[in-house]
Structure formats: structure tokens, C-alpha cells
Amino acid sequence: MGWLLDGPFWIALSGLFLIAMARGQGTYWLARAVTEQTLKRTHPVEGWRASVHDWLQGEGPQRGRDAIHRWGLVMIPLCYLTVGFQTLVLAAAGMLRIRWVVFTLVQIPGALAWGLIYATIGFAVWEAALAAVAGSPLALVGLAAILLVVGTTIVLSHRRKRDRALP
DSSP states (O other), rough: OOHHHHHHHHHHHHHHHHHHHHHHHHHHHHHHHHHHHHHHHHOOOOOOHHHHHHHHHSSHHHHHHHHHHIIIIHHHHHHHSSSHHHHHHHHHHHHHHOOOHHHHHHHHHHHHHHHHHHIIIIHHHHHHHHHHHHHOOOHHHHHHHHHHHHHHHHHHHOOOOOOOOOO
């Protein structure tokens, strides 16, 4: 993506904006299609699949959609200022089946902010962080230790939940 940032600023900003819009639309439509197809094509009668199916058709998503329509749409542009949480919010918008026009309009300021950040300081910060870690064996060991602790915590948490769910 360096080629995009080597040209004039407006080209970098436009390209990054379009990338953010495409990613957001892709995440939204994937989540929306999966939700729609699940509701149309499956009719489980027992187990966790039935619970998920009932939940998707129930009051929860409707209340969520109503809340987002009322005051929660601000989360869509704000999610572009986060790492990781962005995908969750964009997928939730699709899962809640927010109207496409509304989603797209509120997505624009967030995608523009994301493009502006990465066209100015974003990639420089990432490159500096990677260079710092790559140049220091101690930082690399620290990063590996953090990843190991996080991974172990996630695995153990899932095992505890699974063990509690078993009869």
C-alpha cells in the first residue's frame, strides 16, 4: 500500500477512503446475508441452533435496531477510530439489518476519518512500532509473551465455559 501513500495527499486520502468504504460495505453485507439466509433456510427445533434462530427473529435484534436508529448510529462512524471493534460494529449493523442507505450515510464520516488518519500519521506510527519491535530482541520476546498470555487466557476461558455447560 506504500505506492498509494507516495503520491499526492488527495489520491492517498481518496484511495484509503474507498478502501474503508469497501471494507465496511463488505462486512455489513456479509453479516446481513448470513443473518437473512439463516432465518430463511434453517428451522432448528432444539439445541443452541434453535436458540440462535429464535434470538435472531426475536425482540432483541429488533430492540437493538430500534436503539441504533434512535441514538446508536453514532457508533458506526466512531468504530473506524478503533482497531478490532470496528469489524464487530460493522457486522452488527448488517446483522441488525439496518437499512443500507442509512448505514452508508453514517459510514461516510468514519471512513473519511480513517482515511485521513492513515494518510497522515497512521502508517508512520505502525511502521515505527514494527521497526522498534524488529530492532529489539527484548521487545520481540515481550510481544511474543503478551501474545502467549492472551492466547492461553482465551483458550482456558473457552474450556471453562464449555466445562460448565456440560451436564
